[in-house]
Amino acid sequence: MRERSVLAVTPVSDIKSAGVVGGSLGGLFQAVALAELGVDVTVWERSAGRPDDRGAGIVLQPSVAWFLSTFCGVDPDRISVPVTHRQFFSRDGRSHHTLMEQRMISWGAIYASLRDRLDSARYHDGQPVTAVTPRPGGVDVHVGDAVHRVDLAIIADGSASRHRGLVAPDGAPRYAGYVAYRGVIDETELPEGLSAVFRDRFSFYDGDRTQFLCYFIPGDFGATAPGSRRANWVWYVRADAAGLDRITTDRDGTAHGLSLPPGLIAPQVHAELLDRARTLLPEPLRLLVEHTRDPFAQAILDGRVSRMRKDRRLLTGDAAFVVRPHTAASAEKAAADAITLFTALQQLPSLEAALEAWERNRLAEGNALYRHGVGLGQRLGLNSPSSAAAAAGEATP
Ligand SMILES: Cc1cc2nc3c(=O)[nH]c(=O)nc-3n(C[C@H](O)[C@H](O)[C@H](O)COP(=O)(O)OP(=O)(O)OC[C@H]3O[C@@H](n4cnc5c(N)ncnc54)[C@H](O)[C@@H]3O)c2cc1C
Structure with a gap:
């Protein structure tokens, strides 16, 4: 049994129950933080069973580290891997280094820490939410034939959010013109x-x-001992809309849209990836690609909303802002969404004041990250002309 958090909490009296739509990192950060406030939280997750984390790596940023240690009782250093230097390769395979200490964690290690913290009776997988409707003083969450009455609803159903439009009129993500091929190797x-x-x-x-x-x-x-870790790589490659369709159509001809899961890459696409690696990459990086059994791919998207709350329904994580992975901030943003709400509910005198302050803070950070990510894509020459123009044409809301 882990120790409870030492934070003193004063629950906001209007919020006794909360429903969370989506049980990935964004939903779990919120659920754990609200449970710390004494709120009766329920999470509904569409997918059944433990999700496949694809072994994907995440740069450990301060809000995630703080959340894990403060709310989950987990020492983030125990489930992350240190790096001491940044290493820059040139095409001939030579490299130079600069000192830069960081820690790297995996999606699965964060997910497992959050799930361990949340009472399993509060988490319902294989249960898609079909509607999130307001009623006086609360929200009805519809799951199958059941209607659950809660005081607050958190919509954390990711970048392809079905329920985003209930809160924000905008924010549907747009393809940025390139994909991230990814791989992990024991x-x-x-x-x-x-x-x-x-x-x-x-x-x-x-x-x-x-x-x-x-x-x-x-x-x-979360094993970190030498020999038990994994190399994690990401390769950003431009692809037009037709190219994206080809990459994310699997070996059986099934189209997956914006991502291709591990183990499904079509032989022709895999052959092209290997060819491209031989032509374009310095040798150590080429070897990584060649030794990866199951490369997978994700489309890079841009998405931002102009509001994050309507009545007692809040948008969080990728349902609100989809920022470029160059920012290394998506998981961090989701953790900060939850920490900021926790703090606002705990410290501000009324629910309205808390939600207003939360939204102001999260819109500002989401917009800053969004712009930063588009700028990094531009500097790397990765943006498609249409994505760059569209992003540039959008004034700050
Ligand atoms: C393979 C991969 C690699 C990543 N790498 C990085 C990285 O290196 N660095 C980083 O910072 N971030 C990374 N991310 C992104 C990061 O994980 C997310 O930004 C963060 O987890 C917040 O996501 P989210 O929970 O808001 O959305 P998601 O992770 O997309 O989760 C949304 C959840 O909602 C569920 N759902 C959808 N509709 C419904 C419904 N109607 N009812 C109930 N449930 C529903 C989905 O099944 C899903 O579980 C990566 C994500 C993936 C998938």
Whole structure:
């Protein structure tokens, strides 16, 4: 049994119950924080079973680290891998380093810490929410034939949010013109000597309108001992709409739209990826791609909303802002959404004041990250002309 958080809490009296739509990181951060406030929280998650984390890596940022240690009783250093340097490759495979200490964590390690913290009776998987409707003094959450009455609803159903429009008239994400191919390799499966090239380093290669990154992340169950970690790489490659469709259509011809899960890449697309790696990448990075059994891919999207609350329904995580992965801030933003709401509910004198302050703060940060991400994509030459023009044409709301 872990110790409870030492934070003193004074629950806002109007919020005794909350319903969370979506049980990924964004929903879980909110659920755990609200439970800390003494709120009776229920999470409904559409997918059944434990999600496949795809082993994907996440840069450990301050709000996530604070959340894990303060609300989950987990020492983030125990489930993350340190890097001491940034390493920059040139095309001929040579590299130079600069000192930069950071920690890398995996999606799965964060997810497991949050799920462990939340009473399992509060989490209902395989239960899609079909409607989130306001009523005086609260919200009705519709799940199957049941209607659950809650005082506050958190909509955390991700970038493809079905319920975003209930709160914001805008915010549907737009394709930015490039994809992230990704891969993870168990450290023990790396070819001789390659582990030492990437160990303790956050590696970068900026090519012509392309960028490649690599860092180590924890292995299964947050394992961080040498030999049990994984190399995690991300390769940003431009693709027009037809190219995106090709990449995300799997080996059986099924179209997946904006992402391709591991294990499904079509042989022709995989062959092209390997060819491209041989032509474009410095040797150590090429070897990573060649030794990856199941590369997967995600479309890079831009999305932002002009509001994050309507009556007692709040948008959080990627349902509100989808920011570029170059910012390394999506999980961080979702954690900060929850911490800010926790603090506002705890400290401000009324529910209206708390929600107003929360929304103001989160819109400002979401917009800043959105613009920062588009700017980084532009600097790397990755933005499609239409995505750059559309992003530039959008004045700050
Ligand atoms: C493979 C991968 C790699 C990533 N890498 C990074 C990274 O390196 N750095 C980083 O900062 N971020 C990364 N992210 C993004 C980061 O995980 C998210 O930004 C963060 O988790 C917040 O997401 P979210 O919970 O808002 O949305 P999501 O993770 O998209 O979750 C939305 C959830 O809502 C559920 N849902 C949808 N509709 C309904 C419904 N009607 N009823 C109930 N449930 C519903 C979905 O099943 C899903 O579980 C990555 C994400 C993925 C998938």
